[in-house]
Structures are given as C-alpha cells and as structure tokens.
Amino acid sequence: MTDAGGNRVAGAAVAWTTTAGTVVASSTTDASGVATSALTSSTTAGTATVTATSGGASGTAAVAFTVGAAANVAVSASPASITADGSSTSALSATVTDAGGNRVAGAAVAWTTTAGTVVASSTTDASGVATSTLTSSTTAGTATVTATSGGASGTAAVAFTVGAAANVARLGVAGVDHGPMAAAPAP
Numbered sequence: 001m002t003d004a005g006g007n008r009v010a011g012a013a014v015a016w017t018t019t020a021g022t023v024v025a026s027s028t029t030d031a032s033g034v035a036t037s038a039l040t041s042s043t044t045a046g047t048a049t050v051t052a053t054s055g056g057a058s059g060t061a062a063v064a065f066t067v068g069a070a071a072n073v074a075v076s077a078s079p080a081s082i083t084a085d086g087s088s089t090s091a092l093s094a095t096v097t098d099a100g101g102n103r104v105a106g107a108a109v110a111w112t113t114t115a116g117t118v119v120a121s122s123t124t125d126a127s128g129v130a131t132s133t134l135t136s137s138t139t140a141g142t143a144t145v146t147a148t149s150g151g152a153s154g155t156a157a158v159a160f161t162v163g164a165a166a167n168v169a170r171l172g173v174a175g176v177d178h179g180p181m182a183a184a185p186a187p
Contacts (some may be wrong), residue, residue, distance in 0.1 A: 001014070001029050001033045001034075001035065001054055001057070002033060002068070005022040005091045007033075007050070008029075008032055008033025008034075009027060009029055009033050009054075010029055010030065010031045010032070010033055011029060011179075012054045012055070013026065013027075013028055013054060013154065014026065014028065014029060014035040014037075014052050014053065014054045015052070015053045015054075015173070015179045016037040016050065016052055016171065017050070017051045018039060018048050018049065018050045018051070019048050019049045019050075020041075020042045020044070020047070020048035020049075020065065020133070021039055021040050021041045021047055021065065022040045022042075023037050023038065023039045023040075023043040023046050023050060024038050025037075026039040027185065029054075030187075032090050035052065035054070037050075037052070039063060041065045042065060042100075043099075043100030043101065043102070044065065044100060044102065045065050045066060045100075045102045046062065046064075047062050047063055047064050047065070048062070048063045048064075048065060049061075049062055049063075050062075050063060059139070060105075060166070061137045066097050066102065067102045067103070067104050067105070068097060068098035068099055068102070069104070069150050070096045070097070070104050070149040070150035070151070070152045071097065071098050071150075071152050072097045072098075072099075072101075072152055072154070073094050073095070073096050073097075073109070073147050073148065073149055073152045073153050073154035074094065074097075074101075074154050074177075075091050075092065075093070075094050075109070075145060075146070075147045075154040075155055075156040077090045077091070077092050077107065077134065077145060077156040077157075078091050078093075080137065080156070080157070081158065081159040081160055081161055082134075082136050082158060082159070082160060082161070083136060083160070083161055083162075084110040084136050084137060084138055084139055084140045084160035084161060084162060085136060085138060085163050086135070086137060086138040087135065087136070087161045087164070088134060088135070088136045088146075089133050089134060089135050089136070090133070090134045090135070090136075090158045091131065091133060092111065092118070092131060092132040092133065092134055092145055092146035092147070092156065093129055093131050093132075094111075094124075094129065094130045094131075094132075094149070094154065095128055095129050096109065096124050096128050096129075096130065096149045097128060097172065102114050102128075103124075103127055103128025103129075104124060104128050104149070104161050105124055105125065105127070105128055106123060106124060107123065107124045107128070107130070107147055107149045107150065108120065108121065108123055108149060109122050109123065109130035109132075109148065109149045110147070110148045110149075111125060111132045111145065111146070111147055111148075112145070112146045112148075113134060113143050113144070113145045113146070114142075114143055114145075115136075115137050115139070115141055115142070115143035115144075115160060116134055116135050116136045116137045116143050116146045116158075117135045118132055118133070118134045118135075118145060119132040119133050120132075124149070125175050127157070130147070130149075131149070134158055136158075136160045137160060139160065140160050140161060140162045141157075141159075141160050142157050142158070142159050142160065143157070143158045144156075144157055145156045145157075145158060145159060
C-alpha cells in the first residue's frame with residue numbers, strides 16, 4: 001500500500017472481501033507496505049473477485065477457481081432393457097464431476113461391458129457428459145457397463161431380453177398327414 005506521494009505505508013489495517021470462496025478478513029501492512037491474506041477456493045468453478053480496502057482506498061484482483069480432476073462418474077442407459085438379438089442398442093451416457101460436483105469437460109472416458117459390445121472410448125462435452133452405445137449379445141442376461149475417467153468409475157445395468165418368436169416348428173407323427181398348418185388365433 002502506498003500513500004498519495006507513492007510512499008509505502010507500514011502498519012495500515014487492511015480489510016479483505018471476496019465474491020467466492022473465503023478470505024482471511026483482515027491484516028496489517030508490513031514495513032514494506034505489503035499486506036497479505038489467504039483465499040480458500042469454493043467448491044464451485046468460477047471467478048472470485050478479491051477486494052483489499054484500507055482507509056478510502058481499495059484494489060481488486062480476479063482469481064479463477066478451476067474444475068478439478070474426475071472424482072465421480074454417473075452412468076445411465078436408455079433404454080435399460082433391449083432384445084438379445086445381437087443388433088439392438090442402448091444409448092449410454094456418463095456424467096463426470098470433480099470432488100466439488102463441478103462437471104468436467106474434455107475428460108477421456110473408457111467404456112467396458114460384461115456382455116454385448118460397447119464403443120470403447122469417448123470424451124466429455126462442455127457439459128461434462130460422454131456418450132457411447134451398447135449393442136446386445138444374442139444371449140439373454142444382464143450387461144454391466146462401466147465408464148471410467150481418471151480414477152473414478154460408475155456402472156449401469158442393461159437387461160438383454162428374449163425377443164419375440166422367430167421360428168415355429170411343425171411337429172407331427174411320421175407317416176401321418178395332418179393337413180395344412182394354421183396359425184392359432186391370438187389370445
């Protein structure tokens with residue numbers, strides 16, 4: 001801090017405020033006219049404007065709070081049940097957030113599945129969401145899909161169900177003509 005003549009002012013009380021996070025509220029200038037405080041970030045990404053005020057003078061500084069590394073991955077599948085025909089698909093999405101719950105853009109996501117096939121990798125968009133597609137196997141059961149980003153991962157279950165009947169076999173007794181086969185009326 002300096003006076004009107006540009007001389008450093010020692011022993012002046014300085015009040016600190018911030019628009020985000022927390023700051024040590026007061027300090028005193030040292031022999032060099034410098035006062036310090038400590039700013040602790042908030043859990044929300046954004047910009048904090050820190051203001052130091054002493055007497056009638058004040059000054060500001062902008063401090064950016066950036067998104068941290070991936071800490072959580074939430075996975076969803078739509079639909080959560082598809083036919084086990086080797087070609088049905090389910091749209092997958094993974095929302096990647098940091099420890100403060102901020103969505104992480106540009107994060108690499110690796111996809112794996114216990115059944116069927118999945119597009120193996122994607123990247124989160126500006127909203128922190130990565131997408132992939134699961135294609136069913138031809139065996140009924142449940143696929144567990146895992147999305148991993150950094151050290152965090154999440155899962156979703158997709159059921160592979162038996163589809164509608166595709167073939168009808170005609171049964172008969174050898175040597176007996178049963179005539180033409182007619183479909184049974186639907187119940």
